[in-house]
Amino acid sequence: SDILCAQDYEALAAHFLPATHHAYIAGGSGFEATLRANREAFERVQILPRLLRDVTTGHTRLTLLGQSLHHPILLAPLAFQALAHPRGELDSARAAEATDTCLVASTLSSWPLEDIAREGCVEKWFQLYFQPMRDSTLDLVQRAEAAGYRALVVTLDAAVQRPSLRAQRAGFRMPDTVRPGNLIHHATPPPVELERGQSRIFQGLMREAPTWDDLDWLMRHTRLPVIVKGVLRADDALALKAAGVAGIIVSNHGGRALDGVPASLDALPAVRAAVGADYPVLLDSGVRAGSDVFKALVLGADAVLVGRLQVFALAVAGALGVAHMLKLLREELELCMALAGCATLPEITADCVTHRHA
Amino acid sequence: SDILCAQDYEALAAHFLPATHHAYIAGGSGFEATLRANREAFERVQILPRLLRDVTTGHTRLTLLGQSLHHPILLAPLAFQALAHPRGELDSARAAEATDTCLVASTLSSWPLEDIAREGCVEKWFQLYFQPMRDSTLDLVQRAEAAGYRALVVTLDAAVQRPSLRAQRAGFRMPDTVRPGNLIHHATPPPVELERGQSRIFQGLMREAPTWDDLDWLMRHTRLPVIVKGVLRADDALALKAAGVAGIIVSNHGGRALDGVPASLDALPAVRAAVGADYPVLLDSGVRAGSDVFKALVLGADAVLVGRLQVFALAVAGALGVAHMLKLLREELELCMALAGCATLPEITADCVTHRHA
């Protein structure tokens, strides 16, 4: 096989996807400064191996939000996976099940959340986008609870949802056949009408963006733990913890939200320092190898999520591809742990890395 | 349309301009070190978005020199806009009017300042180059006052006015049809004659360069507020404030004055620190996107001016191009504000950015 490491799915996917779809999936917003920053941040960190440790009892298990996971690699929520493969999220779920991986299903999945749940994956969370109307939001929450999802991941960095410049330049249009499986029966709210002098951004787009009140309301209307995705600031992290949020995901949406924000990995240490050692902090954006997972864990993450690797592997070989990618990624992580003398995740401490000289 | 963001006018303009004209407009002086530095400075700054803020009452209004502006993006003074479009400054003025933008008309405009003023743009300032003879300078000042310009922008970093190496290598010569509309009736002073041993620079070129005395004289001869353009040093900024100048523009002339000076953005924080929070400080040089405007505001600017984007948009589509560019730029700024949780300009504070790791 041509696939020697998890990242190989990235290059290979370009041959399995129409150029338009590839641009949509691979691209980042704006000038892709954040997309590049995500990778550069990982490349600046270097691993300091420890010699002669006995790691033969080693494993990667952890407990997160009271749930026990086999390993700290989760499948990030990704919209419209039917773009990459007809079975889309169904295959991702099947791969998750086969590899003991926790899946996060997107509000904008091409298949309904109930169908995804039926693929049998035990560990699964539901990623929630606030809907223009609270009823719709509540409907999603209740369906997720009913289908057995164990946590809600509320994504807050995506007030703007538009294909990237790269995707637009490549001529990407969402195919008619790809639909938001969870939302097809939701009523479409009337479009916002702007008065003269009003801003398309402030009075238009942002009218539907959730606020602290909405988050509060949500927590009062679900029994599931609520995790917030898209945090980059220490003060936001602290405020979310204080507000009763169960955990956070340091993320810049894989460079797809506001271009020009820092790499997640660069934002991580300050966030971890703010919330303390015991609060659940996950990270995504830029993870392409097991060594990246290791670095994120050293710098303060309890676990990571993989976005593009997942959809690239899906495009290449469906459920098998995703499962294989996850197996590779996990073994790459284990190898880093083994060579750094870390038998378990808590042994991955700050002294396991250093920073590259400039 | 191919124009998805304001910066797209930059690439597109190359197809709308003769190569010689493009070289003249796009180029910077010398080896273009400062031209590059301007962009690199913006790229080193990263935005830290804030979550969950309610910005639905947001707007971009500000008061500058007692004048209220709709937004903090001004049209920089650009000589000879007829190079880019036959209607040149007339079209820029029309676009300014249509988009509530403050225009700064150049001494070296291809159309007379009175014609530009007649396009109806309410907010307008006049950029003044000191003339070899005080009478000529005074004539310009009085015409600007009479035509309704509300401030004088005195540009001080352009003692040398010569097409860049890039322009000269491209074979650029100013077409005979492009004339300095404001100066055609001015008498040409006799050329400076150098004695043996004298320097073409010190005793030649610099004989006409304005000094503190000239600036003083100017302020005594106008009722308009005087703004100085081309400041890069904190001590100069402080001295200008002390001398009664109404505000300053941190600028390196878009990399067209002395090559090798720092990026304006890098010079900004020290200047702001020197003059204090309440003194009007604007910035230009290198602004290509709304996120750049946001970054400049975080680092201490009250507003910014756009030079090349303006003339590129003018070249592509005249008044419509400039208006469209300004609309895009403003929305890009608003989006940064919204995602950074800033409903108004004063909420754009230092903690909204961080610096990229080297």
Place this chain on the structure above:
Amino acid sequence: SDILCAQDYEALAAHFLPATHHAYIAGGSGFEATLRANREAFERVQILPRLLRDVTTGHTRLTLLGQSLHHPILLAPLAFQALAHPRGELDSARAAEATDTCLVASTLSSWPLEDIAREGCVEKWFQLYFQPMRDSTLDLVQRAEAAGYRALVVTLDAAVQRPSLRAQRAGFRMPDTVRPGNLIHHATPPPVELERGQSRIFQGLMREAPTWDDLDWLMRHTRLPVIVKGVLRADDALALKAAGVAGIIVSNHGGRALDGVPASLDALPAVRAAVGADYPVLLDSGVRAGSDVFKALVLGADAVLVGRLQVFALAVAGALGVAHMLKLLREELELCMALAGCATLPEITADCVTHRHA
């Protein structure tokens, strides 16, 4: 000749080796981040020459582990040198003998250690990989002692032994004719059988990785000094010294072990600081010129080893090539010493270098 400096063998070797073999030898593990880092680290260091010193009594002699060496450049242990030249390690040994160089023979040499020893090289050490079974390890140790090797170099950073991605992509397979000359009579241990849920890394691969106990056992079963190769951490270095190890080699296996670890040269100063001035510390990884040797010595190494240069020179011209390369390398070192005013190795002090500005 086309060979003007030692590093010229690097480029030339590409013409003398099949592409597959070249990929195997030249490549580094993973994305080759460490391979690149090794070179970048040397390039960041600058030499500060001293003027007017009399160095006419200069020489490069040193005493290491009680043995006197003519110069501080050793031949690193390299597996399977028959890939580069039919006579492989035999020719390297002959070159070592001719140039007063200390040779380190690999456990995985293509020729038996006894044959190598018979080439007459006086200074020679044996590089030991722990074998799956202690009997095999002991057999190697005793044969090395009997053959006159004067030290054991235990390599600890290569728990994973697999051709690099570059080699695999180039289609490299070990030719059937190239065999581990020292191990052909060793029994192959039964493959590790994993139980369900066990990790191929932790419970598989790492089961055979040596631990502190194994190192202890080794030191009790040999009368040779034991040197550990593959150290990158100051705490490991200190622990090894405390455990009775005779010396260490700061090395990342030439970027062939875990990808993403720091350059050896960057790791060196902290290691030296930890173990004190008198403890034997060697370095390899990235040495391509005499100036690199000089820099390593300034930053704390007593001597260096050359890996790829050796096998490249071997590929180009066998024993003659290796001898010529060593002669060039040594003269390059002497020239640095002479121009830096260092007549002997102890005069190579910290003030002989500075670090390049970023």
Place this chain on the structure above:
Amino acid sequence: SDILCAQDYEALAAHFLPATHHAYIAGGSGFEATLRANREAFERVQILPRLLRDVTTGHTRLTLLGQSLHHPILLAPLAFQALAHPRGELDSARAAEATDTCLVASTLSSWPLEDIAREGCVEKWFQLYFQPMRDSTLDLVQRAEAAGYRALVVTLDAAVQRPSLRAQRAGFRMPDTVRPGNLIHHATPPPVELERGQSRIFQGLMREAPTWDDLDWLMRHTRLPVIVKGVLRADDALALKAAGVAGIIVSNHGGRALDGVPASLDALPAVRAAVGADYPVLLDSGVRAGSDVFKALVLGADAVLVGRLQVFALAVAGALGVAHMLKLLREELELCMALAGCATLPEITADCVTHRHA
């Protein structure tokens, strides 16, 4: 003309010189790390212009070693200028005379020092290489004194005199017609015979390298001030000052001596700090523009020397070329001074520059 700035002679010269000669002149030693570093150092420094200063009485005069110079740009000693132009050093001297420039004639000039002196250049120094035999050295010194040279520049960083790798690879050989005009009547000393075990560097090459004793001897045998060229260390600078040397030149021989040493410009500040404000310190290596001269002066140099620019201009247009290049360079310097508000050299102070962000 195609020549718009002094540096343009660099690119143009490639068309006027045989490829071999160009490689010899343009190249640096080794991997050209120092050659590159020289330019990078200048590019890291940024000029901070001052506004509104009256510089109409400005000039560039200075007093150096009791001699008054019109400007702080000297012609560096360059061997074998007949490679670039048949009249070689004669034309350089004529250009020096025409532009009030101080010339430094090389020991290895293709024309005898007396012929060069006869071209009429008033300000001239003689660059001395110590010869294998003291008689030869003394002969050179006495001829230089007799011919009216006003200082001796002793170059100490060139113990190794060999065409660079670049030159050798290009196939450069010194043409038979190009001879060391000053040395043709000198006896050639017998070649050094090495004993077995002796080093070609320490006991060979370095036997003829001057030491502190030789420098002492020289100062006792000349009435000219002695300047040392090739200093990069503060401690050497201080020792030279203490030994009675009249001034020093911070130089790395334009990247042609030991490769891997720092840029002269990076070494300058520490050297200046060590010797104090009043001691004559010059700089060369990497100067390509008037702004470089300005930067060197800010960072501590009293004057600079130009090497390659001189020989490139010579290749392009003989005496006229060199004179034109010097005129451009000087005007470029004056322009920097004027825009930085410095009317005279002493006004060029540390606050006139800043360092580029990394």
